[in-house]
Structure formats: structure tokens, C-alpha cells
Amino acid sequence: MNKQIIYLRLPLLLICMLCISAAAQAHTINYDLAKLSKGGVAWSYLQLGFLHILPLGLDHIMFVLSLFLLSPKLSTVVWQATAFTVAHSITLGLAIYGVIEPLPAVIEPIIALSIFFVAIENILVKELKPGRIAIIFAFGLVHGMGFAGALTEVGLPPSEYMVSLLSFNAGVELGQLTVILAAWLLVGRWFSDKSWYRKGIVNPASAFIALVALFWTIERTFM
């Protein structure tokens, strides 16, 4: 595969995702809770968590892709994704149990801003630094509050409260891992060790993500 095809594929992939996911604010899922059967609660919420990332969570997908681009090794990205998951699990749990009451008007723009930050950081920083884990953890806390908004809209069956919460979280994690795996199979595995990887893939893709994220930030803040 030559360089030109790569140049074409990534923006196309991103544009496609932008088009299929009109609901870029990934927090407007509707789900007929009443239809869930008892045995199916775990499965349904697992699916719900997964769907919240793929295909409905374009903002979360972009965040995960941004993490991936800088250091496209599976092990490091999985570590970062795990830090992100631990963080969002904390705030998701706290919000669902009513300990914290996140305001969507604050959380949604910050989620977009966090994507912008990570994408620009990809361009400015040459290699992964340990501090990034802390940043990801902090952003994970914010994203968790966004997930809570989605889950609150859906509701949790009182008889299976914990099961549904854990299943939703597991679904989110699976969704993230799928994004990482797909990105690795499509890009990381073949090109991460090429000399042109940074200039040819990381910088343009990150710039594109940063632009979209900035647009969302402005849209969610002012509109």
C-alpha cells in the first residue's frame, strides 16, 4: 500500500464516521427498557455500552484514536485505555448512585475539548510521556460523567442495578478495544515503524481530529 492511499484512507474513514454518526453527541440513546427480560439484562447493557462507543460515540472513538495515534503499540494503548476505563467507571458509578450530579452543559463541551487537547498534544509531543496517563485518567473522569448521562436516560432496572452498571461498563471497554484493534489492524501493524508514520499519519489525522473536536467544543459551548 502506498503513501497516497494512506493519506486518503484515514480522512475518508473519519469523514465516513462523521456522516454515519449524525448524533455526534453520543448521549442520546433511546432504549425500550421495559422490553428487557431478566436473563437478558447483562447482555442488553453490554450491547448498550458497546453501541455507545460503536457506532454512536464518535467523540469517544476520536478520543481513543487520538490516544492510539501517538503510540500505536497495542500494549501501550491498552494501558491508556484501561486508565481511561478505570477513571470513567468511577465517575459513572458516582453519578448513577447520585453522589455527583454532572451538568451536561458543562460535561459535553469538556469532552470535546479533551479530544482537542489530546489531538494537538499528538502533534506537539514526539513520544509518549508518563504524564499522559494522568491526563487520560483526568479526561476519563469527565467522559464517565458523559456516559452517566446516557445511562440515566435509559434507566437501570432496580432488580439488576449492579449487573446492568457493570455490563454497560464492560460494553464500553469492549467498544474501545474494538476501535483500538481496528486501528491497529488498519494502520498500526503496517506503518507504525515507517519513517513517514509521524508526518504522513499522526500529524494530519490528529489535525483533522483537533479541528472536528474544536468545532464540537464551540458548538456545545455556544449553541
Next chain:
Amino acid sequence: MNPSYRKYLYAALVVFCTVFTAFIFYNGGKKSNLPELKPRQGVLANAPEWATTQANVKKLRQELETKPEDARTLLMLAKEFMQEGRVTGDYSYYNKAALDIINMVLLKDPRNFEAICLKSMVFLSQHRFAEGKEVAMEAMKTNPYNSFVYGLLCDANVELGSYDDAVKMADKMVTIRPDIRSYSRVSYIREIFGDIPGSIEAIKMAVSAGYPGQEDTEWARMVLGHLYEDTNNLDKATEQYQTALRERPDYPFALAGMGRIAMYKKDYPGAIEYFEKARKIMTDVSFLEQLTVLYRLNNQTKEADEYARVTLNALLADNITAQKNQDQGHYSDMELANLYLQQNEPAKALPHAQTEHQRRPQNIDASETLAWTLYRNGQTKEALEYVTTILRTNSQHPERLVKMGVIMAANGQTKEGTDLINKGLSLKPYMEESLVKIAQPFTGR
């Protein structure tokens, strides 16, 4: 890129994001005070008033951007949300949304009459009757010449079982302003006191006073239909439901009315079809409850069990929400008790029936639920203690008469009991089979 530039750019990025985050907190804090309309689903999305509601809410929000503390506009927005809750059945979200806005107004102006009235209205909708009454009393002190506040006090007194006070409030309301709301209250009070012809007359006046097709008019028509159902007049009831469906297509309560008529005629598949349609339009627990009964009658045990579970979950969720946060959800102990009884689990029903009775010991519905639950638990003597309270208004509700008759007959008051049972069954010969079966040993039929 030069490494030192990178350093400066990175610092600039951090500063930019920090400042922007601070701005988001400032800006979002202001925006978040106003709740949003939720997108409607299914048939309700095509209802004629949906476009108007959206336009109204958009306009009000725009006005609030320039005048964020304008009480009149804020309260209009709260009313839009309350109405939307009623139309969609999503009371949990919209009551909370309305209450948040009302509290914003009251924070600035604690004596705002309209805000106090609306707050009372939300409390009543959440089954927080004592609080609703207290707030309505406060409103009455502020403005004793407003009919609306007497409506609230009438409702609160009815729910709390202070029926004589409710009558006084309904009288005042209708004197100040004879309209659909006051006539509806008069009708309900007359029904409670057993004056069914008077009740029918008043609700007919309410229907005439409303604009055909509007939700409140059609709701009044539903009450009229129900009164006909309870007096062995199915043709007239059907007529009301059909009219409502013409004036307001797919009105879920009219569909439910048609479903009940089909059920009385033992056309269970037809009844299921009506209720399934209503359920898809509006999330109302009563539809789920009725579907449970219907599927069981139609020998579809799997579906009946599924609906029973779903209904139970929905009611429990609402009750738990109300216990965790009073501004959301509503107390549903009475519905839970009745559902458990329907499922033949009287032991589970008892704590809920007792909780509801503790909340409003003088209310005839809460007392009836407790008495019947005690009877079903084999506590026949204890059940009898409540009968006098329940029958004190001379209510002619057919199921109530049958249940009280059974309790009295089981306690040795055979003649009085049998008379009540027979009266109830003659008013509604197509009464639910499970209740008729319980009453059968005492009827001699």
C-alpha cells in the same frame, strides 16, 4: 519544529484549554439551569401539538437568553414541561424539570403566586399530597380569589381523604370560575359521594366547556366513559371513546377505553390489540397492568408473566427514585400493592398497602387497598376495621362494593355483605373474573 517552540506551543495549549474549561463551567452553569425537551417517540412525534410545543419552548428559551430571570417566561416554560409530562407519560423527567424552574423563580420571589400554585401541582402529581396541600394553602393566603388554587386544595383534600373540605374547595372553585377544571372536580367529588347521575351531569358540562380534541377535554370525556362503564352502560361508554378517537386520533386513554370494552365483551385478542397500541404511544403503567391481566385471560402465560415483571420493575423503579430523590419519580405503593394482589402474592402486597395507608389514612382508595390486602392475607377481622371508613362517603364504585361486601360477609355480616356484592355486580356485571370468583361463595349465585 524547533523543540523550544514546541515547549511554548504546549504551554499555550494547556493555558488555552484551562481558560476554555473555566469558561465552559461559567457558561454551562448558566445554561444548565434550563432543562431541555426530550425528543418524542413513535406516534406522539406526529401529534399535532408537538410542533407547537417545540416552537413554544424554543421561543421561551430564546426570551430567557436575554431576560434569564423573567419569572413569567420561566413559569410558562415550567407549564410547557408539565403538559409535556402529561402527554408523554414521562412524569419523572418533566416534573423534575418543571420543579427546577419553579424553584428558580421562588428563590428570587418566594411569594410568587403562580410559582407556588405550580409547585403544589407538581407535588400532587408526584403523590406528595400533604406537601402539595401545604403549598396550596400558602398560595391561597397570597391570593384567595383565584379559582386554580381551590382546585389544588380540592385535589389535595380528596387524596388525603378530607372529603368535606374537598367539597368546600370545589364549591368555591366553581363559583369563582365555572370551567372544564372546576366541573371536573365537582364530578369527581359527586362520584366519591355516590351521586353518579350528578357526577355524569357535571363531567358532561366539563366536556362541553372544553375545546374538542384538546387533551384536557378528551381526558374529561374519558372520565365520562368510565362513569358509564361503572354503571352498566357500555354502549354510551364506547360512544365516548370513539368520539375521543375522532377528535384526538390515537389518544392512548381512549384506546385503553376501547380495550376495556373489548375485554368486558370477552374479546381478549381485540382488547390486547388496543392496549398494545396505547402502550406503544405512551408509557403508562396502567396499560402494562391491564396487558398482564389480558394476556392471562387469553391464556398467554408467557406474555402475562413478562408484562407482570415489566410492570413491577417500572413501579419499583419509580418508587425507589421517589425515595432517593423526592423531586423525581412518584410514590407508587398503592399500585405495587394492587399489582402483587393481582399476581396472587398478598404477602408482598401488604407492606406497600400499609405504607400507602400510613401516608393518607383517611383516603378511601388507600384504605380499600389495605383492607383488601389484609383480607387476601387471611386477616379477615383486621380488614373489617377499615370498612366503615371506606364506605363513609357512600361511594358506588362497583369493585369497592364487592370487596367490602366480601369482607363483611366473611366476618359474619352476611346480609349486608351479600347486598353490597350484589349491588356491585349489578352495576358492573362484566367485572374482572378473578374478583367475581372470590365473591361467588357469598352471593349465592
